[in-house]
Amino acid sequence: MNDKQQNTIRFLIGLGDDSVVLSHRLSEWCSNAPYLEEDIALSNIALDYIGRARMFYQYAVELEGNKRTEDDIAYLRNERQYTNLLIHELPINDFAFTMVRQYFLDVFYCEYLKLLCDSSDEQISAIANKAVKESRYHLKRSQPWITQLAEGTSESKERIQLALDELENFVGEMFLMEDWELMLVDSGIAVDRKNLEANWNSEVQAFLNKSEMCFPDSQLQIRGGRNGIHTEHLGHMLSEMQYIQRSMPGLEW
Amino acid sequence: MQTVNDAEEQLKFDQRIIDEQKIEPTDWMPDDYRKNLIRQMSQHAHSEVIGMQPEGNWITRAPTLRRKAVLLSKVQDEGGHGLYLYSATESLGITRSKLIELLQTGVAKYASIFNYPTLTWADMGAIGWLVDGAAIVNQISLQRTSYGPYARAMIRICKEESFHQRQGYEIMTVLAKGSVEQKEMAQDAMNRNWWPSLMMFGPHDSDSAHSGKSMKWKIKRQSNDYLRQKFIDQTVPQIEALGLEMPDPELKWNEDRGHYDSGEINWEEFYQVINGSGPCNYQRLKHHKKAHKDGEWVRTAVRAYQEKQTAKNQTNVA
Ligand SMILES: [Fe+2]
Numbered sequence: 132m133n134d135k136q137q138n139t140i141r142f143l144i145g146l147g148d149d150s151v152v153l154s155h156r157l158s159e160w161c162s163n164a165p166y167l168e169e170d171i172a173l174s175n176i177a178l179d180y181i182g183r184a185r186m187f188y189q190y191a192v193e194l195e196g197n198k199r200t201e202d203d204i205a206y207l208r209n210e211r212q213y214t215n216l217l218i219h220e221l222p223i224n225d226f227a228f229t230m231v232r233q234y235f236l237d238v239f240y241c242e243y244l245k246l247l248c249d250s251s252d253e254q255i256s257a258i259a260n261k262a263v264k265e266s267r268y269h270l271k272r273s274q275p276w277i278t279q280l281a282e283g284t285s286e287s288k289e290r291i292q293l294a295l296d297e298l299e300n301f302v303g304e305m306f307l308m309e310d311w312e313l314m315l316v317d318s319g320i321a322v323d324r325k326n327l328e329a330n331w332n333s334e335v336q337a338f339l340n341k342s343e344m345c346f347p348d349s350q351l352q353i354r355g356g357r358n359g360i361h362t363e364h365l366g367h368m369l370s371e372m373q374y375i376q377r378s379m380p381g382l383e384w
Numbered sequence: 385m386q387t388v389n390d391a392e393e394q395l396k397f398d399q400r401i402i403d404e405q406k407i408e409p410t411d412w413m414p415d416d417y418r419k420n421l422i423r424q425m426s427q428h429a430h431s432e433v434i435g436m437q438p439e440g441n442w443i444t445r446a447p448t449l450r451r452k453a454v455l456l457s458k459v460q461d462e463g464g465h466g467l468y469l470y471s472a473t474e475s476l477g478i479t480r481s482k483l484i485e486l487l488q489t490g491v492a493k494y495a496s497i498f499n500y501p502t503l504t505w506a507d508m509g510a511i512g513w514l515v516d517g518a519a520i521v522n523q524i525s526l527q528r529t530s531y532g533p534y535a536r537a538m539i540r541i542c543k544e545e546s547f548h549q550r551q552g553y554e555i556m557t558v559l560a561k562g563s564v565e566q567k568e569m570a571q572d573a574m575n576r577n578w579w580p581s582l583m584m585f586g587p588h589d590s591d592s593a594h595s596g597k598s599m600k601w602k603i604k605r606q607s608n609d610y611l612r613q614k615f616i617d618q619t620v621p622q623i624e625a626l627g628l629e630m631p632d633p634e635l636k637w638n639e640d641r642g643h644y645d646s647g648e649i650n651w652e653e654f655y656q657v658i659n660g661s662g663p664c665n666y667q668r669l670k671h672h673k674k675a676h677k678d679g680e681w682v683r684t685a686v687r688a689y690q691e692k693q694t695a696k697n698q699t700n701v702a
């Protein structure tokens with residue numbers, strides 16, 4: 132297997148990890164949301180992300196020569212082997228936090244996936260095509276939530292502010308590229324996320340300003356997800372998520 | 385007090401029931417009919433919603449990505465069923481927030497099956513297979529209920545229920561054919577869920593408090609015991625196909641009756657759970673109340689936002 136193939140697999144697993152971890156967080160809302168409608172809507176988004184994770188993993192498995200399954204990737208790697216960007220793994224906290232994170236990611240994915248549709252790799256392009264439509268729909272839901280909460284009561288505004296504060300140091304990583312990923316950009320497979328940063332910032336700022344909120348441009352950026360350096364939260368998530376596969380290994384479910 | 389007009393309306397109503405016509409929200413209906421429907425439909429709605437908890441208990445621990453997606457979409461469907469049923473109940477002149485208040489204060493009930501814990505992954509199989517299976521038997525019968533919005537909700541819901549039952553049975557099939565440990569898990573989950581599933585059909589016909597009127601008004605179309613028998617008859621061959629042992633040693637084919645005989649339900653347990661002392665009654669309501677309370681600030685913010693928007697629009701117009 133050449134470097135390009137190896138990097139592509141690494142790339143796909145990273146994207147799959149982003150999706151699997153976020154979908155897990157979103158699924159935690161099921162039966163806990165402020166409205167029954169939100170239980171359903173958040174589950175829907177979680178389902179979209181599970182679907183995405185499966186597509187990325189399945190393609191990675193195919194490129195690896197079917198030596199393992201999508202579930203081996205999801206359930207048999209530990210926290211140092213997971214390579215998701217950290218923003219996806221943060222606990223759901225309250226509804227404000229969940230929606231602000233979702234909004235940030237929706238803005239990010241709408242742009243990122245749009246560019247990824249032009250990937251020279253047909254399968255990646257096909258996945259991006261499907262996923263970008265979902266993200267556009269997600270954004271249509273997350274945006275009004277931020278507006279309503281930012282302009283609702285003093286409590287809801289404060290909660291949005293707390294969410295912004297907590298997330299500020301996790302945003303930079305979304306635009307951080309590793310050398311191996313840049314090699315894939317050169318071969319037309321991947322997208323340089325660095326190029327999305329300026330637009331992301333101005334779009335988010337402009338949107339938040341409409342509600343008289345602002346997002347500080349933090350200098351401190353926590354990074355490491357793509358290299359398996361996580362927050363303490365991921366290990367707990369994985370021990371819950373992987374419990375059956377780990378305690379009764381090698382079985383069909 | 386019944387006026388002459390009411391008496392006339394009552395006659396018309398009775399005739400419409402006899403003629404199998406659907407009663408619609410704006411039609412005249414006797415107070416008791418309305419009350420009875422609100423009780424039954426809201427109980428049904430609450431069951432869908434509370435039922436999200438025992439299965440929700442395994443979403444974050446589902447063993448494969450596919451199982452997780454299927455389970456999550458199943459639980460999501462149940463939430464959707466809750467929504468249709470709440471809005472169908474609202475057509476009788478009561479609000480969803482009032483219905484939720486009645487649930488949280490213990491006035492309204494929900495299916496007592498959801499007061500049992502889901503202890504292993506096999507419970508996801510047993511619930512889909514048995515609990516949704518029992519619900520389908522009941523809901524198919526309710527597709528012919530006399531209240532139009534309820535009947536239509538049932539038709540819509542039944543379409544999704546068969547997927548629920550299939551996914552549950554499929555989980556059971558894999559476990560029953562799996563390792564010794566998995567097979568034990570399947571057997572155990574079926575044993576634990578069997579009796580509570582039979583209890584879902586309610587007391588014996590002779591002891592059923594609400595059945596008489598409900599049958600007369602065609603809210604209910606078939607009796608508890610009839611439906612329970614139907615469920616047993618369809619399920620026993622499935623147990624055999626799975627190769628599991630019968631959860632009740634008295635389950636035997638009765639040639640004369642053309643039905644399976646079965647052992648007696650533990651009615652003491654049935655009433656204990658209905659009256660609030662099942663293993664998870666307290667936990668389920670506590671969970672529901674907590675989610676509701678945690679979301680209060682969101683709902684308040686939404687109302688405040690809407691009021692501000694309305695005020696803005698009014699000044700703009702003026
Ligand atoms: Fe349902």
Ligand SMILES: [Fe+2]
Pocket residue numbers: 462516519544545548
């Ligand atoms: Fe169901």
